Amino acid sequence: MNGKEDIRPISYIKANAAEVLDQVNESRRPVYVTQNGEARAVLLDTESYEKLKNAVGLLKLLTQGEEDIAKGKVLSQEEFFLSMDRELGLPQLEDAAENHE
Numbered sequence: 001m002n003g004k005e006d007i008r009p010i011s012y013i014k015a016n017a018a019e020v021l022d023q024v025n026e027s028r029r030p031v032y033v034t035q036n037g038e039a040r041a042v043l044l045d046t047e048s049y050e051k052l053k054n055a056v057g058l059l060k061l062l063t064q065g066e067e068d069i070a071k072g073k074v075l076s077q078e079e080f081f082l083s084m085d086r087e088l089g090l091p092q093l094e095d096a097a098e099n100h101e
Contacts, residue, residue: 007032010040 006029013020013033024031025045033041044052068074075083085092 006030007034007039009033010035013043 005023008020008031010033013031020031020043024043028045028048030048031043032039033043082092
């Protein structure tokens with residue numbers, strides 16, 4: 001948080017919504033909304049929100065990958081690329097070698 005302008009009571013948000021949205025979009029900093037003195041919500045500009053969602057998605061993929069490694073659910077590089085070729089309907093290396101003979 002960068003000071004008072006980043007923390008606003010809900011009453012201020014209601015009375016100055018357009019100004020607060022301008023601030024969030026220009027500064028790219030979140031505004032914390034309080035109600036009865038407690039933080040209740042965070043306002044983000046859409047670009048920052050999308051970046052945050054993408055970052056969380058990547059972290060979920062990393063976590064899944066770590067879990068797979070811990071469970072021994074891994075493939076060698078060669079196995080992985082062969083399975084991708086099969087999924088994409090691409091000729092396998094063995095098939096390509098046979099076709100060139």
